Amino acid sequence: RERQFNDLVQFVTDRTGRKRVNTKGQVRQSAWLRLFQLAWKPEHLELVSEMFPRWRDTGKSFGPVHAEMFARRCEELKCPLLALKVFGDHTKYGFGLNSLPAGRQLIHSLYGKYPLEKTMTAASLFGIYGLPAVGSDFVSCAMLYAACVRSRDPHARVVAESLKRQLTKQIVQTEAVREPKDRIQRAQHHTKPTLWLAQAIRQIKMAHGEQG
Template sequence: MKPAAKLPPVRNTAWQHLFGLATTKEQMGEVVELFPRWRDSKRQFDATNVEAFIRRCEELHCPDLALKVFSDHPKYGIDLCSLPAARRLLHSLHVEHPLQEAILLAALFSVYNLPPISSDLVSCAMLTSACFKHGSPQSLTIAREMVPHLKDMLQKVKPQKMTLATEPVERAKDSAKEKAWLAWTLNKIEKALKKDGADYAWLHQWRMDSGHIQLAP
């Protein structure tokens, strides 16, 4: 039996190059299979590489692959190390993928010592919107439990600070994208609350004050 090949010396920055070379989910899967060998060499991925990995999975329409990696830390050894990274992954999952994947990601927040999803405005809004959209008794229960947290956080955020950027350069920034995700999901949540027969005046007013409502489709 041949001895296992050792992973050649790889600089941390080389991973971003490998991510960029992958043009399909299958190719990204091949890159992912190198992760355990990197872990075994006692190396760690920095936050920049983690966010680059998630971004590339999003671009290749395979956020479920990223979720698989973060769901099996003993095998892959990569930490979901920041809220921006977690938000981006949740954004990729919450619309076009099964709800259970978004819920699994929400559970991973505590595993990676991130704030609870119910205390992060953008993440809370995305998960609440996904649960309302799913429409099952169980998902509606989760959505209704999240709404008070959402309301409390909105009351603490000045609407003017969440105004959407209009200049292309500003809109390209991650912080501006997160505001756009929030605006889009709050629009969906307001419609869901109205359909559910629940009070939505507080949300409508906040969206008016932030300028989101004027830009909603």
């Protein structure tokens, strides 16, 4: 796997950028997805992210599927701050948070384990990239609100109050969250937002219970 990764890194590097070392063969969009899959430690994803500008210099761009897989792999390899850094510096990397699922994944990877400011930074990227406002997306709103009510940051209460009305409205308008019990279903990517929402709601109830 390491050899496959290194070989593909070399292949992509030689055929991208302003001055290509090798003009034979083209790099397909799927090559990036393969690199994300082959990466098995944070350093691999760091290396791949440093190659992103070469794709833009070749006149190409990344799509939603790239954003989604990169955000997911960063969470799986426990380096979500790398995803936050890359999505937060489009001028350097040219790698946009151009997908709501990727935005949700980014928030999920941060809100339970990192200071509130990291989740707030991720939430601010929604507006920058033209995604729906965090408050209007039930899953993202619930996770951000959960982060706020559990935080001791003085600013957290202000943010929580601004989200509370929107979250309450969505809870009223939405049927009870039905969390899949089957292990195979729970492992599927398309069910993750439902699991994240259910988890965030439990955390919110627990936090409110502790706060009286």
